[in-house]
Amino acid sequence: MLLIHCPYCGEDRSELEFRAAGDAHIARPANIAAISDEEFADYFFLRDNPKGLIYERWRHIHGCGRFFNAVRDTVSDKFVMTYKAGEPKPDLSPAPGVAPALPADSRPVETYEATEGRAE
Amino acid sequence: MADPFATAARRPALAAHASGAARASLTPAGPATRLSLRAKPEAVPALSAALGLDLPTQPKRAARQGERHALWLGPDEWLVIDESEAPLLQALDGAGVLHSAVDISHRNAAILVSGAGAAAVLNSGCPLNLSPAVFPIGACARTVLSKAEIVLYRTGETDFRVECWRSFAPYVLAVLAEAAAEV
Ligand SMILES: [Zn+2]
Numbered sequence: 001m002l003l004i005h006c007p008y009c010g011e012d013r014s015e016l017e018f019r020a021a022g023d024a025h026i027a028r029p030a031n032i033a034a035i036s037d038e039e040f041a042d043y044f045f046l047r048d049n050p051k052g053l054i055y056e057r058w059r060h061i062h063g064c065g066r067f068f069n070a071v072r073d074t075v076s077d078k079f080v081m082t083y084k085a086g087e088p089k090p091d092l093s094p095a096p097g098v099a100p101a102l103p104a105d106s107r108p109v110e111t112y113e114a115t116e117g118r119a120e
Numbered sequence: 121m122a123d124p125f126a127t128a129a130r131r132p133a134l135a136a137h138a139s140g141a142a143r144a145s146l147t148p149a150g151p152a153t154r155l156s157l158r159a160k161p162e163a164v165p166a167l168s169a170a171l172g173l174d175l176p177t178q179p180k181r182a183a184r185q186g187e188r189h190a191l192w193l194g195p196d197e198w199l200v201i202d203e204s205e206a207p208l209l210q211a212l213d214g215a216g217v218l219h220s221a222v223d224i225s226h227r228n229a230a231i232l233v234s235g236a237g238a239a240a241v242l243n244s245g246c247p248l249n250l251s252p253a254v255f256p257i258g259a260c261a262r263t264v265l266s267k268a269e270i271v272l273y274r275t276g277e278t279d280f281r282v283e284c285w286r287s288f289a290p291y292v293l294a295v296l297a298e299a300a301a302e303v
């Protein structure tokens with residue numbers, strides 16, 4: 001079971017109490033009526049699907065009820081950090097040529113591709 | 121093939137619903153008035169004065185004054201319970217500060233879980249750490265019990281109050297009874 005740190009409850013709680021709520025830091029256009037259909041589709045529908053760090057909204061729905069933001073690794077499913085809604089997006093992107101600054105206890109998970117080779 | 125009857129223990133069909141004999145007893149709580157209270161931090165002092173107890177502002181804390189309890193559910197949300205059925209909504213009439221109070225006296229039902237095995241019974245379906253260091257007397261939290269959402273409140277070393285929605289109560293009681301038969 002994953003433990004997720006709720007920044008409002010101030011402690012690690014079971015994933016059973018949480019619900020994912022999509023990408024975080026999506027900026028709503030200031031004048032949404034003025035933008036083109038393509039720009040609207042880009043804002044409304046299109047999301048990156050990164051391999052690695054992703055910034056997401058989560059809700060402690062069966063706990064304090066609050067939305068908060070989380071930085072999660074899509075490869076290992078590890079929660080790198082969580083922070084309250086409204087707080088600035090932390091910059092965790094590594095400098096060029098430097099390994100990502102992940103906590104010391106996070107190890108890369110063994111993927112099928114790593115151990116078995118890629119299915120062709 | 122081994123004889124299954126040599127090792128099988130006989131258990132009556134309704135054994136799980138007998139309570140009080142095992143290490144944990146289950147008791148439906150008596151009627152109470154309840155309030156779902158929401159307010160910003162600046163309204164807390166006035167609401168506390170109106171209710172006659174200090175609304176807790178720390179996570180997982182509950183405040184108690186006699187038969188009245190205020191349970192922290194979120195940064196702006198409390199569950200207020202009065203076991204003497206004193207009218208809670210009226211108590212806030214003159215508070216004079218912006219808040220939202222909804223009478224949920226009959227929306228919830230409560231089950232009291234007591235005994236040396238109480239925490240083990242709850243942990244059969246609830247992921248909270250119930251060790252006394254992390255969840256001491258007076259601690260409370262909204263959480264889950266199997267497939268139901270509950271509010272758990274520790275009222276004694278081996279005493280817990282489980283608040284759940286009325287329509288979920290038979291399910292919650294059945295889940296607890298099944299666990300209580302096995303601790
Ligand atoms: Zn929380």
